[in-house]
Amino acid sequence: MISKEFIGHESAPFSTTVDAGRLQFFAKATGQRDPIYSDEDAAKAAGYRSIPVPPTFLFGLEVENPSAFALLHEMEVDLVKVLHGEQRFEYHNDICAGDTLMFRPRVVDIYEKKGGALEFIVHQTSVTNQDNLRVADLHRVTVIRN
Amino acid sequence: MSRTCTGSLLSEISWGFQIMSLPSFESLIVGDPIPELEIAPISRTTLALFAGASGDHNPIHIDIDVAKNAGMDDVFAHGMLVMAYLGRSLTDWLPQSSLRSYGVRFTSITKLGDAITCSGKIVEKDETRKRIRVEVQAADEDGDVKLAGDAVFEIH
Structure with a gap:
């Protein structure tokens, strides 16, 4: 069982810059046809400062930071048992290529069901x-199958 | 609603010339569906590209040996790939700048070869805040729902 002491745990904040090439790669990988997600001129013509970050892109920037796995390791969670249960994004301001973002991850709850299964x-x-400026909040539920 | 036959050849051709216009808040009606988005069957190439592009390098999605060791028959899609497809159906319909929140629950695994269709409908209108809430889901060709959730847009 994961210790409830991790409720309230804050990982070290980390910063990353949104790369236009990475957004173009993401657009290709997701079959995106709307040119605003890969072409800066099209994005500007549609009223964006630059290529906008698509709705789910921030998830990858969060989980590719080593702290995401370090936390699970600290909790003694076996990665093979981990499932993604829920994901939510709240958007407060636009995020575009070239922006430098600061992520502040914390654990807000830990609970079990089915007798800890x-x-x-x-x-x-x-x-x-x-x-x-606060631009977004990510809410993620990780499920561990024991 | 500017496109009604998403995924058809016609919409593929016309896409580049289409200027997205924001529908008025009044024109959006509770119960109305959002345009469906049909996705080509999931391939190994798609999963490899998405692993690199998204930053989710979990080998269970790209390495069959790891998947088999974990008790799976084969690699399977990242849940976030399907959430990205469903996100495309949202931003194909209304501009992303009006999107306020988007969330899903992952309900079943998306396998290689699954052909995903994204759909949704307007379920609430908040006249004061000029917001609409849409329920959305992604399902395969057998109707098996892979993820379901909702999104809120604010339209001024």
């Missing part, structure tokens, strides 16, 4: 940009 970790991450 399933454990749930609720992660909440706030994201701010280079102007210290």
